Amino acid sequence: MSSEANAVLDTDVIDRPVTDTPKTKTKAKRRKKKMTTHRAAFLVHSFIGLKLSLLFSIVLITGAIAVFAEEIDWLFYSEVRVSPVGEKLNEGEVFDKLKAAMPDVGLSNYITANDREYSAAQALMTLPEGGFKKVWIDPYTGEVQGVTNFLTVGEFFSILxxxxxxxxxGRALVNVFGVLCLIGLISGLLSYRKFWREFFKMPRTNRNLRVFLGDLHKLIGLWSLWFVLIIGVSGSWWFYQNPLVRYDLAPQFLPDRVIEPQLTQQDLEKLGSGIPTPLSSKEIVEAVKEHDPDFVPHLLNPPQHNGQAYTVRGTKHDLLVSKWSSSYYVHPYTGEIIGKRLAEDYPAISRVDWSMIPLHYGTWGYDGIGDFLVKLVWCVFGFAMSFLAISGMIIFYKRTKSATQKLLPKQGFKRTAKRSWFVMRPWGGPMGAFKYLNWLFIAVILIGISIGFKLQSEGTSGSGYQYNTKTIGNWTLSMNATLGLLEKDLDPIQPGRSTTINVFIKEGDPSAIKFMYMKTRKPRTMRAPGSVVHGTVGNQNANLPVPKKLKDNAKLWVTIEDWDGNFYQASWPLMPDGKETVDLRTFNKTDS
Known part of the structure; x- marks a missing residue:
C-alpha cells in the first residue's frame, strides 16, 4: 500500500495529539497494514473520486448548469422571449408561417414551446451551404423573432x-461516470461507519480548512444520497446501452425498436402522376387533435423524403416520460393517421427506459412553477455533487501537503523545479499517471468544441470529398462525403464503415424528385437502386455503406426517380481523381 493511500485516511486520526510510545506505534503500523472492508471501500471511493477528477468535475458542473439550459437561453437572447397575447395559434399554423417567411432554407425539428408561456417556438434551420442555426418565432402571432447560432449558451452546456x-x-464516456457515481455511493457509505447518525452533525469550524472541508464533504454527501443514486442508476442504465449493447458486449433486454410507419408504394401510386401537393402543417396538426383531443404536440417533424410520414411528437401528461415520448404518424398528403407510438401503450420496461431522461435531467415537473422548482432542486444538488468531486481533491492535497513540503529544498530554482516535477511525474498526486489521461481528454474536448463552432457556421461544406457539379435529368447537383458531423475532417471513405453523402441541388425543382438514391456500384435494377437521400434544403444526405473491399475504379452512382416514373442516373469516381472527385482537405491546404 502506498504512503499516499495511508495519508488520506480519517481526518480525526490526523488531528489527534500524538503521545504514542514506540510500542503503540508498532501496533498502529500493524493495524494500518490490515485490509478491512472499511479501508478497502475508502480506497475505492478515493480512487474513483481522484483519478478522473478533472473530467468528473466537468461532467458534473456542466450537468448542473444544463438543467436550466432553456432558461439560460431565455435570459441571454431576446429572440427567445415573447409576451403572451391572447391564445397561441395552432402549432402547425405557426410552422407554416415560418416556412413561408423563410422559403429558401431547410426547416425541421419544430419545437412548439407549448410548455412555456413566455418562450418563442423554435426550429432547426439549415442554410443552403450546409450551416446550422436556430430560428425563433412567436407562437401567439406567428412573427419571426430572429435567428441565433445553433450553439447557444444553453445548448453548449447541454452538449458538453x-x-x-x-x-x-463521448456519450459512452459520460455514461461511464454514471457507473462511477453508483460505485462511489456504495463505497462511500461502506467507508463511513454508522453514517446514519451523522445527518445533523455540523462541520467543525474550530479546526483547520482540511478538517472543515472533510466534515462538509461528508455532510453534503449524506444529504445528496438520493440524488447521487438517481444520477448513478440512470447513468449506469445508459452505460449498459452505450457502449455495452451498442458494441455487442452485452445482450439487449429492451424490446426491439419498431420501425416507424412509412408510406407504401401503393400509397404513393394512389397520388397519381405529377407533383402532388402535401397538406399544410396546420392541417396535419388538426388531424392529430381531431383523432386525439388530449394529445399536446411538442415537436413537428415533416417527412425527410416522400416515403416518410409526417411525425407529430408530444405527450398526454403521462408520468415520468419526456414531453415528446408519444408520437402520431400522419399521411402527409391525405391527413390519415397511419400509426402511433403512445407512452400509455409502452411495456413496463420501456416506460422505465423513458423515465431515465426526466429523472436524470429534472424535467419531470413539465411546466410552470412545478417545473422551475424541480429544476432548481436538480441544479442545487448537481452543484453539490460537483463540490464533492472538487473538495475531495482539495482534502487530498491538504493531507499530503506537509509531507510534500518536507521533500522540497528550502528555496531557489531547485525548489521550483522539484515542485514542478511532483506535479508532472507519472506517479504521486491525487491522479497519478491518470493526470495524463485527464489532460488528453480535455485537449480532445477543446478540439471537439472548436469543430462544433466551425460546424454550425460551415456545416459539412468545404470538407471531406467533393463530387463536382453534374447534371442529372432536370437537376444540377454537387455532393460531398463526410464520415459524420463531428468527424467531418477525417477520411470520409473507409472500407467497411458507413459514410454520409451530402447533396446540394444547384438547379431544378427539388419537389419534382420523388426519390433520390445512392450506391457504390451501378444498380442492376430500379427496384433497389441504393440508399435513399433524405433531409431538408442544405442538409439532404444519404447514409451510404462502404464495402469492405473497394475496387480501384469504384464509382458513386446517383439515381433520381421523378413523379412520372422516369429514372435518371449519373456517376462519379468514389475516390478522389482530382477532376470529378476532389479531396477538399488536401485541396484546401494546397490552395492556402
Missing part, C-alpha cells in the same frame, strides 16, 4: 454534458 464534444466515444 452529454458527449463532451467528443466524436464516437
Amino acid at each position: 454534458h452529454k458527449n463532451l464534444f467528443m466524436p464516437l466515444i
Whole structure:
C-alpha cells in the first residue's frame, strides 16, 4: 500500500495529539497494514473520486448548469422571449408561417414551446451551404423573432454534458461516470461507519480548512444520497446501452425498436402522376387533435423524403416520460393517421427506459412553477455533487501537503523545479499517471468544441470529398462525403464503415424528385437502386455503406426517380481523381 493511500485516511486520526510510545506505534503500523472492508471501500471511493477528477468535475458542473439550459437561453437572447397575447395559434399554423417567411432554407425539428408561456417556438434551420442555426418565432402571432447560432449558451452546456464534444466515444464516456457515481455511493457509505447518525452533525469550524472541508464533504454527501443514486442508476442504465449493447458486449433486454410507419408504394401510386401537393402543417396538426383531443404536440417533424410520414411528437401528461415520448404518424398528403407510438401503450420496461431522461435531467415537473422548482432542486444538488468531486481533491492535497513540503529544498530554482516535477511525474498526486489521461481528454474536448463552432457556421461544406457539379435529368447537383458531423475532417471513405453523402441541388425543382438514391456500384435494377437521400434544403444526405473491399475504379452512382416514373442516373469516381472527385482537405491546404 502506498504512503499516499495511508495519508488520506480519517481526518480525526490526523488531528489527534500524538503521545504514542514506540510500542503503540508498532501496533498502529500493524493495524494500518490490515485490509478491512472499511479501508478497502475508502480506497475505492478515493480512487474513483481522484483519478478522473478533472473530467468528473466537468461532467458534473456542466450537468448542473444544463438543467436550466432553456432558461439560460431565455435570459441571454431576446429572440427567445415573447409576451403572451391572447391564445397561441395552432402549432402547425405557426410552422407554416415560418416556412413561408423563410422559403429558401431547410426547416425541421419544430419545437412548439407549448410548455412555456413566455418562450418563442423554435426550429432547426439549415442554410443552403450546409450551416446550422436556430430560428425563433412567436407562437401567439406567428412573427419571426430572429435567428441565433445553433450553439447557444444553453445548448453548449447541454452538449458538453452529454458527449463532451467528443466524436464516437463521448456519450459512452459520460455514461461511464454514471457507473462511477453508483460505485462511489456504495463505497462511500461502506467507508463511513454508522453514517446514519451523522445527518445533523455540523462541520467543525474550530479546526483547520482540511478538517472543515472533510466534515462538509461528508455532510453534503449524506444529504445528496438520493440524488447521487438517481444520477448513478440512470447513468449506469445508459452505460449498459452505450457502449455495452451498442458494441455487442452485452445482450439487449429492451424490446426491439419498431420501425416507424412509412408510406407504401401503393400509397404513393394512389397520388397519381405529377407533383402532388402535401397538406399544410396546420392541417396535419388538426388531424392529430381531431383523432386525439388530449394529445399536446411538442415537436413537428415533416417527412425527410416522400416515403416518410409526417411525425407529430408530444405527450398526454403521462408520468415520468419526456414531453415528446408519444408520437402520431400522419399521411402527409391525405391527413390519415397511419400509426402511433403512445407512452400509455409502452411495456413496463420501456416506460422505465423513458423515465431515465426526466429523472436524470429534472424535467419531470413539465411546466410552470412545478417545473422551475424541480429544476432548481436538480441544479442545487448537481452543484453539490460537483463540490464533492472538487473538495475531495482539495482534502487530498491538504493531507499530503506537509509531507510534500518536507521533500522540497528550502528555496531557489531547485525548489521550483522539484515542485514542478511532483506535479508532472507519472506517479504521486491525487491522479497519478491518470493526470495524463485527464489532460488528453480535455485537449480532445477543446478540439471537439472548436469543430462544433466551425460546424454550425460551415456545416459539412468545404470538407471531406467533393463530387463536382453534374447534371442529372432536370437537376444540377454537387455532393460531398463526410464520415459524420463531428468527424467531418477525417477520411470520409473507409472500407467497411458507413459514410454520409451530402447533396446540394444547384438547379431544378427539388419537389419534382420523388426519390433520390445512392450506391457504390451501378444498380442492376430500379427496384433497389441504393440508399435513399433524405433531409431538408442544405442538409439532404444519404447514409451510404462502404464495402469492405473497394475496387480501384469504384464509382458513386446517383439515381433520381421523378413523379412520372422516369429514372435518371449519373456517376462519379468514389475516390478522389482530382477532376470529378476532389479531396477538399488536401485541396484546401494546397490552395492556402
